[in-house]
Amino acid sequence: MAGRSPNPVSQTLSGEDNSRRAVERRLPGRARPAHDVLREYNEFNAKRRQRIPSILWIFVAPDPDGCYRWRVQLDCDCVTEVLTGGDDPPPSDHHWLDPVHQQRLPTGQLSCKHDDSPPAPYRQITERSDRREVSFPADPIEPPDWTDADTWAVVRRDKPHSKAFWTVALACGHVTEVPTDLTWKPTDGPRRVGPERQRKMTTEFEAFWATQPDGQSKQEQEHTRRMLADGWPMPRPEQLCYRCPDARLIVAYQRVGWLVPRKTLSTPPKQPSRAALQRRLERTQAEADRLRQQLAQLDTDKHANAAG
Incomplete structure (x- = not known):
């Protein structure tokens, strides 16, 4: 898209302040037809519920009547739609899931892929958390396409081996995994x-x-x-972040409404204030006094006519 920002997320590193920058306004274009969005959600939810215990549906696979529709504009100028569980807070306050890597993005970021996105940048590792072990078979004898036979003869592993994979947080706020030797621990530091x-x-x-x-x-x-x-140093203190090139900040949002329209309840008439009731009573009493005077005058005139 012409005039699109190259990738502010890669420059600012984090979207944690995005909730203060995103604004609510009318966005270009129109919302998708409601019946299409509802149909797609129901199809997605049905598949999701097949692998989730029913007791958890209310948390991770809720009914559509609790979903609220938004249109959001990203810092690449793209406009898309999202669903949230309720009409508050706005989508810029949410941690959205990266659909490719299945990891939560920093607040207010969405993944939006472009052919001209910049390459993955290196980011400092700021934290290590979960660890898992993965076993690999022996490497094939024939070298892969990306190297020659001499180099492959040096780097090839001719026996099965295992690696530890650590979940790490990067300085940009994104999460990825890095491999290490099985015996390595964060307290060891890099060699x-x-x-x-x-x-x-x-x-x-x-x-x-x-x-x-x-x-x-x-x-x-x-x-x-x-x-x-x-x-x-090994393991490396910095790692390529493959999420940064496609991570975009929500800069504006527009309300669309509930995914399942809610019935409008009739509003009871507003009760008048005490002062209004007092004024109304005074006017009524004044009118009553005037009518009494008219009745009294009619009686006086009647008696006068009878005496004459």
């Missing part, structure tokens, strides 16, 4: 090479870049230089 090996590796990479200037992208070169300067 580094000695000074002599560090100098040799630096010399080798400098020679590689001089003879093959296109051998690594600018970003990869900068990453490699940081790792060399830090003693080639």
